[in-house]
Amino acid sequence: MTNKDSKGMSRRNFLKSSGLVAGGLVGGSLFGGLLTSQLQKGEKDNTKQVTAEPSFEARTFFSRNEDFDILSAAVERIFPEDSRGSGAIGLGVPYFIDRQLSGDWGRNANDYMHGPFPTIKKTDSYQEENRSNNDVINTSTEVLVPANTPRYQTKMNRGVFFLEGLRAMEQTSKDKFGDRFVKLETEQQDEVLKMFENGEVQFNGVDSADFFSLLRQTTIEGVYADPVYGGNRNMEAWRMKEFPGPRMGFMNDIETEEFLVMEPESLRNYQGHN
Amino acid sequence: MATKLDKVDVVVVGSGWAGGVVSAELSKAGYKIVMLERGKDQKRSDFIGVKDELRYTNRHEMIEKLTNDTITSRVSISDAALPVRLHKEMNVGTALGGGSMHWAGSVYRWRSYDFEIRSKTVERYGESKIPEGMQIRDWGITYDELEPYYAKWELTAGISGEPDPLGDHRSIDYPNPPMLASPAIKLFKESAKNIGLNPYQMASGNMSQTYTNPDGETMNQCMFCAFCTMYGCDFSSKSDPLATVLPTAQKTGNCEIRTDSLVRRVIHENGKATGVMYTDTKTGQEFIQPADVVVLAAFTFSNNRLLMLSEIGEIYNPETRKGTIGRNFTGQFNSTFLGARGFFEDKKFNYYMGAGGLGGALSDYDADIFDHTDLDFIHGGGIELRQYGDAAIKNNFVPKGTPSWGPEFKEKSLHYAYRSLIVWYSAAVMPWWHNYMDLDPTYKDEFGDPLLRITNKITDQDRNIAAFGIEKCAEIMEAMGADIIDKDELPDQFDHTYEGMHYIGGVAMGEDPETSAVNNYLQMWEMENLFVVGGSALPHFSSHHPTPTIGALAYRAAEGIEKFLKEGGMLAEPKKVGY
Ligand SMILES: Cc1cc2nc3c(=O)[nH]c(=O)nc-3n(C[C@H](O)[C@H](O)[C@H](O)COP(=O)(O)OP(=O)(O)OC[C@H]3O[C@@H](n4cnc5c(N)ncnc54)[C@H](O)[C@@H]3O)c2cc1C
Ligand code: SF4
Numbered sequence: 001m002t003n004k005d006s007k008g009m010s011r012r013n014f015l016k017s018s019g020l021v022a023g024g025l026v027g028g029s030l031f032g033g034l035l036t037s038q039l040q041k042g043e044k045d046n047t048k049q050v051t052a053e054p055s056f057e058a059r060t061f062f063s064r065n066e067d068f069d070i071l072s073a074a075v076e077r078i079f080p081e082d083s084r085g086s087g088a089i090g091l092g093v094p095y096f097i098d099r100q101l102s103g104d105w106g107r108n109a110n111d112y113m114h115g116p117f118p119t120i121k122k123t124d125s126y127q128e129e130n131r132s133n134n135d136v137i138n139t140s141t142e143v144l145v146p147a148n149t150p151r152y153q154t155k156m157n158r159g160v161f162f163l164e165g166l167r168a169m170e171q172t173s174k175d176k177f178g179d180r181f182v183k184l185e186t187e188q189q190d191e192v193l194k195m196f197e198n199g200e201v202q203f204n205g206v207d208s209a210d211f212f213s214l215l216r217q218t219t220i221e222g223v224y225a226d227p228v229y230g231g232n233r234n235m236e237a238w239r240m241k242e243f244p245g246p247r248m249g250f251m252n253d254i255e256t257e258e259f260l261v262m263e264p265e266s267l268r269n270y271q272g273h274n
Numbered sequence: 275m276a277t278k279l280d281k282v283d284v285v286v287v288g289s290g291w292a293g294g295v296v297s298a299e300l301s302k303a304g305y306k307i308v309m310l311e312r313g314k315d316q317k318r319s320d321f322i323g324v325k326d327e328l329r330y331t332n333r334h335e336m337i338e339k340l341t342n343d344t345i346t347s348r349v350s351i352s353d354a355a356l357p358v359r360l361h362k363e364m365n366v367g368t369a370l371g372g373g374s375m376h377w378a379g380s381v382y383r384w385r386s387y388d389f390e391i392r393s394k395t396v397e398r399y400g401e402s403k404i405p406e407g408m409q410i411r412d413w414g415i416t417y418d419e420l421e422p423y424y425a426k427w428e429l430t431a432g433i434s435g436e437p438d439p440l441g442d443h444r445s446i447d448y449p450n451p452p453m454l455a456s457p458a459i460k461l462f463k464e465s466a467k468n469i470g471l472n473p474y475q476m477a478s479g480n481m482s483q484t485y486t487n488p489d490g491e492t493m494n495q496c497m498f499c500a501f502c503t504m505y506g507c508d509f510s511s512k513s514d515p516l517a518t519v520l521p522t523a524q525k526t527g528n529c530e531i532r533t534d535s536l537v538r539r540v541i542h543e544n545g546k547a548t549g550v551m552y553t554d555t556k557t558g559q560e561f562i563q564p565a566d567v568v569v570l571a572a573f574t575f576s577n578n579r580l581l582m583l584s585e586i587g588e589i590y591n592p593e594t595r596k597g598t599i600g601r602n603f604t605g606q607f608n609s610t611f612l613g614a615r616g617f618f619e620d621k622k623f624n625y626y627m628g629a630g631g632l633g634g635a636l637s638d639y640d641a642d643i644f645d646h647t648d649l650d651f652i653h654g655g656g657i658e659l660r661q662y663g664d665a666a667i668k669n670n671f672v673p674k675g676t677p678s679w680g681p682e683f684k685e686k687s688l689h690y691a692y693r694s695l696i697v698w699y700s701a702a703v704m705p706w707w708h709n710y711m712d713l714d715p716t717y718k719d720e721f722g723d724p725l726l727r728i729t730n731k732i733t734d735q736d737r738n739i740a741a742f743g744i745e746k747c748a749e750i751m752e753a754m755g756a757d758i759i760d761k762d763e764l765p766d767q768f769d770h771t772y773e774g775m776h777y778i779g780g781v782a783m784g785e786d787p788e789t790s791a792v793n794n795y796l797q798m799w800e801m802e803n804l805f806v807v808g809g810s811a812l813p814h815f816s817s818h819h820p821t822p823t824i825g826a827l828a829y830r831a832a833e834g835i836e837k838f839l840k841e842g843g844m845l846a847e848p849k850k851v852g853y
Binding site for chain 1: 323325326327328332333334339340341342343344354356357358359360361363454455456457495496497498499500501509622623624626627628665666667669670678679680681683684685688691692716717718770
C-alpha cells in the first residue's frame, strides 16, 4: 500500500490527459467556471484542511434540549468513538441530523403525503403474506386491506417521527431501567436500541424498527456526507475510511494495482470556495 | 380554459433517449416538432461541481419528486394498493433529458432469443415449458430486423466496448474501444476464464476516448470520477440526450423544446389524435398543442397513465385477460441483481474510482445460451462485476452476521471498505396474467386524476432463476479467491421499491391487436397517428438493461412516423396469433 498524498489527478494533468485542450472545449461554457477557479487555486491549496464552522453548532430543528441529548447519545452508540477516531458526536452528526430535519427532507417535501393512511401492523404480516400469494378474483378492491409491507405509510413527517421516536426511547428507558436514556450505562442504552431495532416497541401506529432504521441510516449519512452538511467534521470520517472525496477523476490511476491513499478533499475544495 | 396553440407536424412528450431520438430524426427530416417536458430546463454546465453523494445518491436530486404524483403498488389483485410515498422508493426521470441523464451507461443489446421467445422456447422444449399464465410472445420483429437500429443508436451514443464472445451478430464494431479494466475487473475476467466461462469488458455509455458522433456532437473521454450513476456528468463524458440528440434536434431550427410543461391528456376525435393538453407548471396555465402526429415518450408510467386517462385503448383486465393497455408489465425488482459478495483479507481495491458503465460481464448463463431442459425456469441473466465507484455513505459492506451498528460495525466497515466485491446476476423477468397496470381507485394527483396502480408479484420462475444465478455468482467469487463469500437471499415477495427505471410494458408491441397495443413501429393499433415510444413497448424484461433497446426502437419508430407523415395508414399488418 502506498501513501501518495493528493495524487489523484492534478488540474494540469487532467487537462492534458482528457484531451480537452485538443478538443478546444475548455473555453466553452461547459468548463468555464469550475476549471478556472480550480486552476487559479494552484496545486498548493488542494489539501488545505477545512476547519469546522463553529456556526454549524446550533440547533434549528430541535427545540428541547432533552430530545437533542437523547439523539446525541443514541448516534454515538451507533457510531462510537474508538482508537480509529471520533464517533458520531465528535463528527458533528447530531447537528447534521438537526439540519436535515429542518429542511425539505425532514418535512417530507418531496414525498407523497396525501391520505388515506392505513395502519399496517407487523403482527398481521403472516396472514397478509399468505393472502398476497392468492389471487382471489371477483372481490371489490375498495374493501380490501392493504398487505403488510415495510413501506413508509405514516402521516408523520420525518421530523415528527424523530421526535416521537426519541421520546419513545426515553419512555422505554424509564420503563425498563428506571432512568433517562442519557443516564443509562452504554450497555443499557444498547439494549434499548436493540429493542427498537427488533421492533419490540410500537408508537403512533409505527414500528420501532422503522424508526431505528431511519436513525441508523441518517447517522451513517451524517458520518460520511460532505462536511458542508455539518457532519464528517474536518473530513475525519473520510480519512478513517481512506475516501478521497470528490475529485475530477482518476484516469491515470484506474489500472493501478496498489491501494492509493490520498488526503481527502471536500466539495468546498472541489468547487473552489477557498 | 386551455389556450389553443398553432398546429405543428409532431408533438413529442418527454425529452429522454426515446423522445430525443424521435425529435432529432424528424427535425433533421424537416418536420416541425414541439417537444414537451414536464421537468425543468437544464444544461450540461449545471453538473459542474455536483459530486455530492448525500444530495444526489441519498436525496435523489435528479429524480422526480413524488409530492403530487406517484404510483400505488400492491402484490396481488386481491390487495388494496398503497402509494409509493418516499422519493427514494421510486426512480423516474424528470428535467430536460429525463432519466437518461442520470443513468449509469451500461450497454447491452437484447438477445435474438428475446424477440422470438415464444417460438424459440416451444421449438426447443415444447409447449409445456411455458407455464399457464406466462404471457410471453414473439415481438413482431426479429433481432436481425432490429440490428441496424441498434447500430444506429450505438453510433449516436458513442458506445465503448468489445463484442460479447457469446453475443449475436453485429453489423458494426462499437464506435469506441472498451473502457480500461481496473484490477478488480481483471480479477473477475481472469477467474471466470479459469473456470471455463467467456468474460468480456462490459460496453458502456461512458466514453473511452473523445468522440464525435455522426450528427457532429462531441463527447469527452471519461475521467472515472465515480460520481456517475444518479448524477449528471460534468465532463460531458457520459452519453446522454443533452450531449447528443437534443442539440442535434435543436440545431435544425425545427424543434422547439418547452420545459415545465406537464402533459395531462392526449386529445382525440373520431379515432385520431389531434394533440395534447398540458399545464405550465410555473403558471398553472393550460394549453392545447395540436399536431398531426402525437408521440408519447414519457417513460413507462406516464405513457400508460396518459393513455388510460385519455381513454385510448382498453385497460387490461386480469379477470377476463382482455384489454391491452397496462398488460405485460414487468420490471427488474428485488429478485434480480442478486449474487454473491466476497470479502478479501489481503487485497484492497481502489473502489472509490469508477464509472457507471465500467465492468466485466459474461453471458454463459444468459437467455437460452444454456440448456433449460432440467431447469424450472426459462431465460437467464448476465453476470456482472461493476465498478461504479462507491462513495463513503454507500461503502459500508460487512460480512453477514456483523451487527449493522455499534463498535463492531464501525471496526469491520472500516476494515472491509475497499476489501469487498460483488458479482451479480441480472435475471430476466417474464410477464404474467396477474402483473399489470391500471388506475388506482383511491389515490389521486394534484389535479384529482387517479394515480397509476401497479400490481406485481414475484413468481416461482423469478425465485428459481435468481437461486440459479446466485449459485453461479458464488462459484465465480470462489474462483476469485474471496475469503468470505456471502450469498444474497431470495426475497419473500415484491418490496415495492422501484429503483433504476427497469420497469416496462403496458403499451407492448406485438402482432395481434387483441394482445398488443402497438405494432413494430410503435404505432397504436387503435389510433394510427399516435406512437408510444419507450420501455412501455417491451413485452417482457430481458436479462439486461433496457436503454439500447429503447433507443433502437425509437429509431425504428422515427422511421415509421416519417413514413406515416408521407403516406399515412397502418405501417404493419395485424395478425391473429392469440398471445
Ligand atoms: C440510476 C439509474 C441508472 C440507470 N442505469 C442504466 C444503465 O446502466 N443502462 C441502461 O440501459 N439503463 C439504465 N437506466 C435506465 C434508463 O435511465 C432508462 O431506460 C432510460 O432513461 C429511458 O429513457 P426514456 O426516454 O424512455 O425515459 P426518460 O429518459 O425518463 O424520459 C422521459 C421524460 O418524459 C418526461 N415526462 C414524463 N411524464 C411526462 C408528462 N406527463 N408530461 C411531460 N413530460 C413527461 C420525464 O420528465 C422525462 O424527462 C438507469 C436508470 C436509473 C434511474
Ligand atoms: S465516471 Fe466518467 S462518465 Fe461518469 S460522471 Fe465521471 S467522467 Fe462522467
